[in-house]
Amino acid sequence: MRKLVDLFSQNKKAQLLLFIVYVAVTSLSLILAQQSVVAFLLLLFSILLLYFLKLNTKAKWIIGLLIVAVLIPFSASQGQAYESYMDVATLVGIYCAMALGLNIVVGFAGLLDLGFIAFFAVGAYTYGIFASAQASKFLHFGHFPLSGESFWIFILIGGIVAAIFGILLGIPVLRVKGDYLAIVTLGFGEIIRIIFNNLDHPINITNGSMGIASIAPPKIFGIVIANASQFYYVALAILLVVIYIVTRLEHSKIGRAWKAIRDNEIAGQAMGIPLVKTKLTAFAIGASFSGMMGVVFAAKQTYVDATSFTLLESTTVLVMVLLGGMGSVPGVILGAAVVTILNLQVLTEVSNWLNQLNTNGVISVPDALSPAKMQRFIFGLLLILFALYRPKGLIPAKNQKYDANKLKKSTTKSMYVEPQVSNDKKASGGSEI
Structure with missing residues (x-):
């Protein structure tokens, strides 16, 4: 199983093909469901998957722009919840x-x-x-x-x-x-x-x-x-x-x-x-x-x-x-997206669902423990779990890597560069001290 995972992680074409299938399925489910928070979130999750694909940076930017600028608005526009999705x-x-x-x-x-x-x-x-x-x-x-x-x-x-x-x-x-x-x-x-x-x-x-x-x-x-x-x-x-x-x-x-x-x-x-x-x-x-x-x-x-x-x-x-991860640009973007979606959509939908179950008599929730009052508690609990298991953030900051051989070559060349002498000094036979 590990060999298959390693082969898949090294095969760019297989990763890209599976990613295209995932985006197509999630966007189609959002179009057909018309009002599905799960489908909308799964389609947004494709941006995070794209970040971890082993493609060059330019290809990732092109695909990502197509998803956020074209595919997400088009898929969400087919239902009644279009404006609420776009507001989030x-x-x-x-x-x-x-x-x-x-x-x-x-x-x-x-x-x-x-x-x-x-x-x-x-x-x-x-x-x-x-x-x-x-x-x-x-x-x-x-x-x-x-x-x-x-x-x-x-x-x-x-x-x-x-x-x-x-x-x-x-x-x-x-x-x-x-x-x-x-x-x-x-x-x-x-x-x-x-x-x-x-x-x-x-x-x-x-x-x-x-x-x-x-x-x-x-x-x-x-x-x-x-x-x-x-x-x-x-x-x-x-x-x-x-x-x-x-x-x-x-x-x-x-x-x-x-x-x-x-x-x-x-x-x-x-x-x-x-x-x-x-x-x-x-x-x-x-x-x-x-x-x-x-x-x-x-x-x-x-x-x-x-x-x-x-x-x-x-x-x-x-x-x-x-x-998201202090000092990490992709991490901060992910952290902002997670916190905003949790506050505005996920916890709100869970609270509404539990309230509906309580109203229909399926479950009995005391007023002191109603989801509307416990929303901040749930959010704080999730943050504590993230802090315990991901102390450096969801995507930790990485220092820029440099090629040591290239740095040595550039340093060696700069040490042996002949000093520039102005034309006036060359003409007068002067030298630079």
Whole structure:
């Protein structure tokens, strides 16, 4: 049996053929069932299977894009639950981008941030204020609300404003680390939430606890983006950009500097890494991704208030990073998807099913142990099990591997390169000292 498994693991064609069969069966079952959470989740599971296939990276990206951009929306659109499926998938994309931003701060730079949801709130309020009539209450010039075409500009504006807030957070916390850093960032997140919740006097900027309603939906080429199935592609496009940027940063000079100060600040500083600049860069870039998705969230919900940006939300995003694997880009994406789907779909469906059985008299569940009240308990229990049996995350971070022979050859060549002499010195017969 082990020989067959080894042969299958080495045979790329057999893996690809079995994967195609699996995707075809799950997509067909979703089309025929029309409203099946199990079929939808099994189709999403194909993305994880694709990651473990022994194919080249380019082929994986092409197949993965076809699945998430074409096959999943088409299969889900054949039933009545189309919009609910796409709503979950859109929130998965939003939280994946946020978790990747937090992964820069926590996973790469090793800076524990418990107030990361504050940057999400900054991006959401930035768009919500100007895309509604709220801005006209304290600005006496211009025409508000802004049109839906401004949404695309506000994605960048929200990221920039959140990055500025990230720098403002980073400046006072540079002298603390560990538990003290967690306390300071926790306080920052709560301060931002309380300010937004009370910023209705003396100048009414955020409308206080009443929140901001009637936020203008995005528009592109005159088409209003109002449904979850349309926002799905917006979130997917931004997520792909975030994945590309984070992947490039991970193996860049700044990415190696982040990992150096994460492992040992003193050693990194001794090697010439500017500690202040490196930490501020991590806070700013991570916050910008959260701010961008905050703009998408505000446009999708068409309503923003401070209750969406509590400490529980910050903890949830941090759990996504820890569960997936700190410093691992695919792991963080998987962790964000698992936590979001568990919270929004799996545990909700299980609770509804048990409630239905209780109503029909099949089983008798006391009110104190009702599934609706035990949902957080079940979620916490699952996280404990993951922490016990997968302490490094679902997909642990892997260091980039280098070919030692190639490094030796490149080092040897660089040692024997003849120094460049300028044409002026050659003409004058001078030599370089």
